[in-house]
Amino acid sequence: MKSNRNTLLIAGLTVALACSTATAEETVGPFTWGADLRLRQVLVDNVGLNAASPTADRTFQRYRTRLWGSYAVSDQLSASARLMWEGRHYQDPSPSNWTVPGFEQWYSGGILFDQLTIDAKRIGGLPLSAKLGRQDIILGNGWLVLDGSPIDGSRTIYFDAARATYDLESLGTTLDLIYIDQSADTGRFPQALNGDVEDQTEQNETGAILYARNKSLLRDTILDGYFIYKHDRENITSGPPANLRVNNGAPFPSGSDTGDIYAAGARADAKLNAQLALRAETVYEWGTRNRRDLSAFGLNSRLTFSLNDRLKNQLHADFEYLSGDDPDSRGSDQAFDPLWGRWPQWSELMIYQWPLESRVGEATNLSRLNVGWIAQVHPTTQVLVDYHALWANEMSTRTAAQMANISGEDDFRGHLFTGWVKTKLSKHVAGHLVAEYLAPGDYYAANRRDDSFFVRAELNLTW
Numbered sequence: 442m443k444s445n446r447n448t449l450l451i452a453g454l455t456v457a458l459a460c461s462t463a464t465a466e467e468t469v470g471p472f473t474w475g476a477d478l479r480l481r482q483v484l485v486d487n488v489g490l491n492a493a494s495p496t497a498d499r500t501f502q503r504y505r506t507r508l509w510g511s512y513a514v515s516d517q518l519s520a521s522a523r524l525m526w527e528g529r530h531y532q533d534p535s536p537s538n539w540t541v542p543g544f545e546q547w548y549s550g551g552i553l554f555d556q557l558t559i560d561a562k563r564i565g566g567l568p569l570s571a572k573l574g575r576q577d578i579i580l581g582n583g584w585l586v587l588d589g590s591p592i593d594g595s596r597t598i599y600f601d602a603a604r605a606t607y608d609l610e611s612l613g614t615t616l617d618l619i620y621i622d623q624s625a626d627t628g629r630f631p632q633a634l635n636g637d638v639e640d641q642t643e644q645n646e647t648g649a650i651l652y653a654r655n656k657s658l659l660r661d662t663i664l665d666g667y668f669i670y671k672h673d674r675e676n677i678t679s680g681p682p683a684n685l686r687v688n689n690g691a692p693f694p695s696g697s698d699t700g701d702i703y704a705a706g707a708r709a710d711a712k713l714n715a716q717l718a719l720r721a722e723t724v725y726e727w728g729t730r731n732r733r734d735l736s737a738f739g740l741n742s743r744l745t746f747s748l749n750d751r752l753k754n755q756l757h758a759d760f761e762y763l764s765g766d767d768p769d770s771r772g773s774d775q776a777f778d779p780l781w782g783r784w785p786q787w788s789e790l791m792i793y794q795w796p797l798e799s800r801v802g803e804a805t806n807l808s809r810l811n812v813g814w815i816a817q818v819h820p821t822t823q824v825l826v827d828y829h830a831l832w833a834n835e836m837s838t839r840t841a842a843q844m845a846n847i848s849g850e851d852d853f854r855g856h857l858f859t860g861w862v863k864t865k866l867s868k869h870v871a872g873h874l875v876a877e878y879l880a881p882g883d884y885y886a887a888n889r890r891d892d893s894f895f896v897r898a899e900l901n902l903t904w
Contacts, residue, residue: 474510477903479503486894488793490881493888495538499793501531505596509556517563523556524634527596529689541682541692548690552634553627555597568608575599575631578619580652581665581708584722584741584782589623590641591783591802592688592695594792597641598784601629613657619650621781625676625697640686643697643800645674665708665722671780673698673730695800696840700730702778718745726778733774738764753817758810759787765806765835776837777805787811787829788857790877790895797846797889798838807854808832822864829857833884846889853882871901 481503488497504527511521528550536544558574578600580586589600600621607616623646628638648671655664675697678685682694706724713719721742728735740762748754763777776799783802785792787809792802799805813827831854838844858878865871877895 471513472510473513474508475904476508477506477901479505480900481505482898484894484896485790485793487891488893489797490794490879490885490889490891490893492891496534496540497891498533499531500533501529504528504550507555517561519560521556521558521560522554524552525555525597526550526552527689531690539691541685541694543687543692545690549635551593551596551627551637551639553597554631555599557631568610569605570608571603571605573603575601576604578602578604580617580650580667581722582720582741583784583786584739585669585704585706585724585780586650587782588784588802589621589646589781592640592642592686594689595784596689600781612655614653614655617650617652617654619652621646621648621650623647639688640676640678641688643684643686643695644676644699647672647674659711661713662709662711665710667704667706667708669702669704669706669780671702671704673700673702675699695796698731700728700732700735702726702728702730702735702780704780716747716749718747719743730774730778734772735774735778737775737777738762739777753815755815757813757815759813760811761787761807761809762834763805763807765833766837767835768837775835776839777807779804787827788859788877789875789897790859790879790893791857793895794879794893797885798843800839803839806833806835806837808834819864821866822862825859825861825863827859829859831855831857831882846886848883848886851883854884855882856880869903871903873897873899 483499483501483503485499486497488499491497505525507523507525509521509523511519513519529548531546531548536546554575556575556577558572558576560570560572562570564571577598578586588598590597601623602619602621604617604619609616623642625642625645626638626640627633633639648669650667650669652667653665658664677697680694684694684696685692686695704724704726706722708720708722710720711718719742721740723740724738726735726737726739740760742761743757743759745755745757764775766774766776785802786804791804795801795803808831810830811827813825815823815825818824833852833854836847836849836852838847856879859875860877861873861875863873875895875897879893881890881892883890
C-alpha cells in the first residue's frame with residue numbers, strides 16, 4: 442500500500458511538472474483552459490506552544506497542481522470545471538511520534554474537482570445570473586464566508602452551493618441569494634477520483650445567505666448588509682480517539698458541531714479622502730450551538746493611511762473583537778462562531794495554535810490590536826510587516842479537556858510578529874516568503890508558553 446501511495450505521489454508530481462510545457466491560458470473557440478502549480482516548503486516550530494512535545498515541530502513540502510476549463514454554450518450559458526491534486530512529504534514529525542495511527546510521511550494526495558459549475562446570465566432577459574454547483578464564494582473580506590473546507594489547509598476552499606445574483610444597476614445595488622449544502626467529507630459527488638474519503642470539515646452543513654451590496658448611497662463607499670443562516674449536523678467518526686478526522690495524511694481529533702446559527706451583519710468600506718480609508722464590519726449571532734443558546738458578537742475594522750509616494754507606502758491599524766464564552770453562564774454560549782471564515786486571515790501560525798482552545802482556524806474569544814506597514818519596494822515585489830497584540834476576553838475554552846491549556850490567571854495571549862515578501866515576476870511566475878513569531882503570554886498554561894515560529898516559501902507557476 443505504501444509503495445502504491447508513493448507511486449501516486451511521484452506520478453502526480455510528474456504530471457504537474459509536465460504542465461510547464463503548456464502555453465498561457467488558451468481560448469479555442471468557446472473553450473478556455475489553464476493550469477497552475479503551487480510548490481511550498483513549510484516549517485512550524487512548537488505547535489501547541491510546548492517544545493517538549495514530540496509533534497511540536499513540523500517540516501513538510503506541499504505540491505498542488507490544478508487544471509481547469511470552461512465551455513461557453515452561448516453568451517448566456519457556460520459550464521466550468523477545475524481538477525486539483527495535492528500531495529505532501531513530511532520530514533517532521535516522524536510517523537512513530539504522531540499521537541494517533543495512520544500518519545503518512547509520503548501522502549499521495551487527494552484528486553478531486555474543487556470547481557464544477559453551470560453559469561447562466563441574463564436569465565429571462567433580466568439582470569439575473571445564477572451559478573450552480575461546486576464553486577468558490579468570498580463575501581466582503583472573507584471574514585465570515587470564504588472557506589468551506591477548513592480542514593484541508595488551503596488545498597481547496599469550495600462550497601457546494603447555488604448562487605443567484607440580481608443587479609439593480611439603477612440603484613447601484615446587487616443582491617445575492619446563496620444556498621449551501623456542504624458535506625463533511627469528500628465521499629459525495631463529485632467524489633475524490635483517487636478513491637480515498639477525507640474530512641473537509643467536522644460536520645455536515647447547510648445554510649442560506651442573503652447579501653446586499655450598494656455603491657451609490659455614499660460617495661466612495663461600499664455598503665454591505667447581510668443575513669446568514671447555518672445549520673450544523675453532527676458527523677461522528679470512529680475512533681479511538683473520538684471524532685478522528687483524516688486529511689493530508691495526518692489524522693487528528695476534532696469535535697463536531699450541531700445547531701442552528703443566525704447572523705445579521707453590516708460592512709462599510711470607505712475612502713475618506715486621498716490618503717485615508719476605513720473599513721469596518723460587525724455582526725450579531727444568535728440561535729443554538731451544541732445544545733446551548735448562542736448569543737455572540739464580532740467586530741473587524743481597519744484604518745489605512747496611504748502616503749501616495751513612489752513606493753506606495755501604507756500604514757494601517759486594525760481592531761478586531763470576537764466575543765468569548767462567559768464561564769459563569771452555563772446555560773448559554775457567548776463564544777463567537779467564525780462560520781465559514783476558518784482560514785488564516787491575519788496569521789498562518791495561529792491556525793496551528795487555535796486547537797489549544799477551539800479547532801483548526803476557529804478564531805474566537807479574541808481582542809486583537811494590529812499596526813502594520815505595506816510597501817511596493819520594487820515593481821515586482823511587495824513587503825508587508827505587522828505586529829499584533831492579542832488578548833482573550835474570557836477564561837474559557839470549547840471543551841472541558843482544553844481548560845488544561847490555559848492558566849485562568851491572565852488574559853494576554855501574546856505578541857505576534859508577521860512579515861511577508863510577495864513577488865510577481867510575470868503572469869506565469871509568482872511566489873512569496875512569510876515568517877511569523879509568537880511570544881505567548883500568561884493566558885496559556887505554564888507548559889504552553891514556548892515561543893513559536895512559522896516560515897513558508899512558495900513558488901506559483903500559472904499557464
